[in-house]
Amino acid sequence: MAAGEYGIARIDAGPFALTELLLPGRLSMVFSPVGLLMVSSLQAGRAELRSGDRHERLGSGDVCLDGRPDESRTLLTDDLRISSVLLPGDLVGRAADDASPRRSRPLHFTDLVPAGLRTAALWQRTADFARCAVLAPGGVSPLVAAETARLLAATAPVVFPNDLDTSPLMTTPLDYARRVRLDHAHTELQDADPGAGATGPDIASRRGFTHAGRFAAAYRRAYGEPPRTTLRR
Template identity: 35%
Template structure:
């Protein structure tokens, strides 16, 4: 427990009964932790640069964050820690998960939502907007867990987009000062055909690497929102949908040349090119090429 939580962690009357589980997945940009802690526990966390979203499966948590206090039970999600503020609390018979994101990742996500940077990112409430947003976070968190099950080394092209997805979901789910602003006029002016050409060239050259919307926009020398406008206006799609189609083409080429007798599998090739769910990959592949990826591999 000390190795997982650091010296800030304190336990009270730790029982010998019950199973203690701490499972951690760390890919640099994002950390996912699941914990089952039967004993009454207390914790403190000094101001740091990360944000932690806690989702309670069972048990109860009391948390003090700045001047805000809260008690959370099964089905609740909340901000357990925000950058630059201390927190403390206690738990009893806790079964929960925690997603940890660095402050700089949130700042980049905020810049996508609000390119002007007129307001610093600050969370105005530490619980989701409503039940619908809580359900959205639960779906995103479940996807993070599925990546955790695979392991970062097996899905290198998924880890970066996963971190961006989680950061974007946090801005959607938890009320803050930057989400919901209207785009500036410059974004629409930059949505030119040449912007789309620069972006597609970058995608073609870097589809095998861990790139996301912000990387593509930077290469095209526009804001992410302007890039999205350019793709809709001139290509009838989105930057990330175009990236998926390029990676699908690479997966198609890999399936055609791979030998199943050497251990090649549809799942392995799909994961190598950023497709985590084999069933979704198969559906997209069939829609694009008129046959299943398995037929291509064994053809």
């Protein structure tokens, strides 16, 4: 792309999307609330972001919450190149529900920048993983897209300060996402009818566990019994 040209690329992966923007020169933009959580990584240039009562000056390498789902925001750019991940606000809300099931209010992010350099790096690694998954040869499968979206949604409350207790997420987002899948498999095993042909390996596979033995071991550690016992109860 030649210098001075504007550019935009977008990849829709079903439950989330990735965008790349090239904005030469100086621009001022106002965005209305759209129910999406947008997390951006600045690849080059500078920007000023205002959202609610927050005002951040950003440069190359910075990560920011480029818009909370319920707020409009203003973005001033200077020769900006930026990569973003877009997530439905309700998907992030469900991740917060899983992390803090007794909460009585919606998730609200209290800052636009990560809590520290380590969490910023965590988001970068997670976003890179999502891009690799989407750009894999042959395209991304619906199951991988759904699990990647859950991983991104689980990572956002770890990275950006918020008003909820998300300490159960502070192992790693991958561990959290795996535990969520395990919980869903547990519920499905409880509800399934083995007489109708339901099997533990089939349920595990639907929940993204491709190795039956490792699934059974993880399940036993979490629930104190093998999957087949839950299924037959």
